[in-house]
Amino acid sequence: MSTSYFSNSNSMSFNNYSALVGDGDEDEDQFEHQDINHSGIGSNSNNNRNINNNNNNSHQDHNPFFFTSKDFEQTPSSSPSNKKSGSGAGGSRFALDDDEEEDKEDHAFIEVERLIAPSSALYNKRRLLAFGLLLILLILGTTISIVIYRNISHKDDQDVPLDSSSSSSSSSSEPVPPSSYSTNIPNLIVISIDGCRWDYLNRGITPNLQALYNNAKGAHAQFITPQFPSKTFPNHYSLATGLYPEYHGIIGNQMYDPTANKYFDYKKPAVTDPFWYWGEPIWVTALKNGLTAACYFWPGCSAPIQGYSPNPNMVTYSDTQATDVLGTVFQWQLNQRPNLTMVYLSDVDIAGHEYGTESKQVNQALGFVDGAIGTFIKNMTDAGLIENTNILILSDHGMTNITGTIDITTYINMSQILLGGGATPILSIFPIDGELTVDEIYDKLSGIHPNLTIYRKEDVPAQYNFNSTTNARIAPIIGVADLGWAVYTGKAITDFATHGYDPVNMNMKGIFIGHGPNIKGGLMPFNFSNTDAYTLYTGLLNITENLPITNGTTYLRNLVIKSKSEP
Template sequence: MRHPAPALPTRLGFAVLLAAALAACAPTRPAPDAAPPERGGVEAVPSAEHALVLVSIDGFRWDYLDRGDVAAPTLRRLVAEGVRAERLVPVYPSKTFPNHYSLVTGLHPEDHGIVNNTMHDAAVPDSAGGAGRFSLSDRAAIADVRWWGGEPIWVTAERQGVRAGTVFWPGSEAAIGGVRPSDWLVYDGDLPYAARVDSALVWTGRPAPRRDRFVTLYFEGVDTAGHRFGPDAPETAAAIEEVDAALARLVAGLEARGALDQTDLVIVSDHGMTALAPDRVVVLDDVADLETEVEEAVWGQTAGVWPAAGVDVDELVARIDAVPHVRATRREATPERFRYRASRRIPPVVIVPDEGWTVSSREYVERYPDRPSGGGHGYDNELADMGALFVARGPSFARGVTVAPFSAVDVYDVLAEALGIRPAPNSGDPAVADRVLRAPAER
């Protein structure tokens, strides 16, 4: 079996982005649901002035703010004026697409279907009738609604009459449940941070009824630097400072129109980062014949295989599990806390490397002997280095408080509560909202 080189996300040109943004249609929104949720017997009625901006800093480890070499005055201001979680615990696998989608649906990957950044599913056939494949670089797959389960927060909002916009977010390019955000952009990693922030400011600054009350922002640079240089590198600190400058632009823009205190800012990340090294690699060929025993494989810090027909799966699992620095199980025997069993998109054999280790093939190792390097993620979601960020500041949130760690699936309920909309069914703990939000009478 051939081990392909890693794929890089497709980057559309700026002109393509603008054309797509202008063409992005706003579907007719269903009528609002009957009543907003209640907390403590008091209706959580959304204010006409109140907006919420959800910001993702991809790859921002929970403890980066505590580094002495990181200048992040805006983030630290938001912490001082709001609420911070000691750590946001990602879902397993601690990868970008599964976690971003869990943040906005309140569901685990086995329930919403985005079980990895790369996956395949025979029930989503491609144009040739084979198993459909999903990857970050496949624009058609990303826009294909068949991959996306659950109900993301922008759909929840639009269905209840709350206008939404997304300056990038996994899932926002598909018409999930037949609904798109009123405003949305096709992902373009070359779009400057300032332009992203300005889009959010424009959308939240329009007069009603065209004003977006929920908007997402996405910044990928910290993750990119962490992968290339490692979590402790000065380049990663510099990337954090670039994001902080973008947040300063957002805050200044809101302050300039007197809207900062009527806007909730929720800053999250999807996962953390840990150091990798080329001498911490498990070569799968050492225990399995990739040509005859493996039909398909997922490589890296979250790994797995689809055994070929006729292979004794239990015997293959035992061989892989006996290798140092990895654990291997059948899909249905993965740790219960992973919540990583129920989807057919999960490999039948799941391989979990030790922190800092990578599962690869002999061909890849020989071709790239200096890899992996820098940093990576995808490991056991309870490892400290996989921990993510949660900071919130605004009229809905507590002030000057640090709370105990909670899960990425808990964020959806918090967002819905802050917006005053009824959440869709989800796996989050509703008690988390009580820890991070002010009482309704105080808002």
């Protein structure tokens, strides 16, 4: 891979993911408080005010506020003239006749109603008011209880957001380690040097890398074998998941999915879409098991997978030099100290594509990256972190110079087919409705050049692990060029060297170095498939629960990790 495979606009935040993903920010539960319907209480109050005063009148003897006409009755005067005069011996101030007395009695009842009704209404009004207040308190108490319960119950379920290289975690709670995890387990840093061929370490210009394994200080493989096709994105994701590309979904740096009619390009925003990524990369496994994880440009980290993203996470790719990348990674180790850190360095791959494998520019890039790693190791040592850190340095594939070109445009009309990925050195051809059929495409291209083999999908050799009938992204027609040959499809070929060929070729092999408190030193020469790396990560991180199925073995883990009895 030679240039940036992330768009500058691809920094995400999950949410989605939850889609998947996520983006990025976490959502907070919100609760709405509904207004109490006071009009309902008012209507009840009015109904309760309709008191039957006749009922109360039956209890008038026990009501101190109830009066009858007897309270006003006086002894009448014997003289009729004294009835209204208010004078005379033994006469009352008020002398009433029978009619007047009856009127007074009726009036007294009116006065009684005036006294009783307000008293009864006040009592009921107070009772209703008390009931209303109790109802309001009950509603408020219930609402507050729900808020508290939901905040507590969802606290640990918040998605890890897609973040930039922020120094703070966006999750408000610390993950709970599983029973198998020990806080004393050293942290793990995995550094990929893109395009670093296995024999580049023999050029005598990488003293810092060699110091990590010389004198039985660490482990060094003769080579690591990539997956087919030996391209950057497929193999970084195989290193991360332990799966063949046909099972993890990333079958090329560019690809087409006919079921969704979508295109993927490592230079485009599609890299942030979790739709493309199958399987479970190691950073998701770490996060699921209560550990922390960080990524710097590692392919696949740009999308929220299963709703998880590393943090910190540099997702917007640029051709950043190794010194700057590792300078930032060192600051992460000082400040956040993630349990797992995945790092991608592009310097060597860029030089190889642009100038060829034997160029001085490749040697300069190798020396530059080696120096950056040496500075990183020194900084880790000075900070007292190196003794509690396992470091793996590896590469996704090798590199070979282009020695010949195969022009297929003279054999087939390119407008009649759909190319599902980059042409060199792998052809992925889909038929177009109404144009050439699969058989017609095969007949036109098969045998046109001795250094290009055309396969129907079902006939792709088993060792390529590239013919799954359940993966529609693998095209019906696959073309594979021999080592060193490029395929011309109408687009100019400017590279001096490339990769993607059959992994059996030694020029496609990569490097592997292991150094740290849990890494054995002085091992006999060994090599392995890159799908074995996943179980090595989980072993070094002491993750033993809820592990996904992979295409790898435990060979590398058993070989490289020290037993408890080893010093």
